Amino acid sequence: MTVIADPKAPRAPRPGPGRRVTRTNLESAGWVFMRVSGVVLVVLVLGHLLTNLVTNGGVNAIDFAFVAGKWSSPVWQVWALLLLWLAMIHGANGLRTIINDYAEKTVTRLWLKSLVAVAFTLVVVLGTLVIFTFDPCPVDSSGALMTGVPSFCTAP
Amino acid sequence: MWSWVLHRITGFLIFFFLLVHILDTALVRVSPEAYDAVIGTYHTPIMGLGEAGLVAAILFHAFNGLRIVLVDFWSKGPRYQKLMLWIAVGLALVLLAGFLPFHLMNVFGGN
Numbered sequence A: 001m002t003v004i005a006d007p008k009a010p011r012a013p014r015p016g017p018g019r020r021v022t023r024t025n026l027e028s029a030g031w032v033f034m035r036v037s038g039v040v041l042v043v044l045v046l047g048h049l050l051t052n053l054v055t056n057g058g059v060n061a062i063d064f065a066f067v068a069g070k071w072s073s074p075v076w077q078v079w080a081l082l083l084l085w086l087a088m089i090h091g092a093n094g095l096r097t098i099i100n101d102y103a104e105k106t107v108t109r110l111w112l113k114s115l116v117a118v119a120f121t122l123v124v125v126l127g128t129l130v131i132f133t134f135d136p137c138p139v140d141s142s143g144a145l146m147t148g149v150p151s152f153c154t155a156p
Numbered sequence B: 001m002w003s004w005v006l007h008r009i010t011g012f013l014i015f016f017f018l019l020v021h022i023l024d025t026a027l028v029r030v031s032p033e034a035y036d037a038v039i040g041t042y043h044t045p046i047m048g049l050g051e052a053g054l055v056a057a058i059l060f061h062a063f064n065g066l067r068i069v070l071v072d073f074w075s076k077g078p079r080y081q082k083l084m085l086w087i088a089v090g091l092a093l094v095l096l097a098g099f100l101p102f103h104l105m106n107v108f109g110g111n
Helices: A025-055 A064-070 A074-102 A106-133 B002-029 B032-043 B045-073 B081-108
Strands: none
Touching (some): A025 B045, A064 B002, A074 B002, A106 B002, B002 B045, B045 B081
């Protein structure tokens, strides 16, 4: 039998060996989420690239002081947090779709999707903690400002 | 069809960069020196070429994604899907052409 490759992404996988027919509300909510988050991400990502790679001296100008300066504004903190969550959910769900389409064995799909779930959880938790606990003017054990902090930091 | 394949390939690549990018950014919580040491590798010519490829992948994924949204939600979307593909590719190429000279001079021009 010749199998012709066809676009399967937006539809539920066809029932085959070991495949469930997923036509649940969750699956269709995921479909809508990809489109809504995608539109928001276009704005968030292009704004991120514009400020970090173009308007402030390009990639070479990025260092701790640059990040600290940016994250001293609540707008960019919220921007980073939204980017983190939306991009990670959008990306992890996209990867889930790819795994469902190309991994033939149920066990393989389960393993790969577990791996995505673990990576997703670790990275999102870590990223969220970093944004909420970030200190633009960190001090070392002797209480002095660390080197590399932005110029607006004053000695404690 | 090829736009559908390319959307998956670019999405896949962007996701793995995203994982690395969040981990390297998390170093701001370790120390300014740790972050500056790792982000310094992003300023090298080889990484600079990678960043150019990343931006190209993101631009295609972004504009082709907007095209997918229009095909799915705009009543005339399916009729104009082919035209919208060339508009999406065109927009991505124009923005890339604007970005590349600046970026490549930045990473290849010493500092």
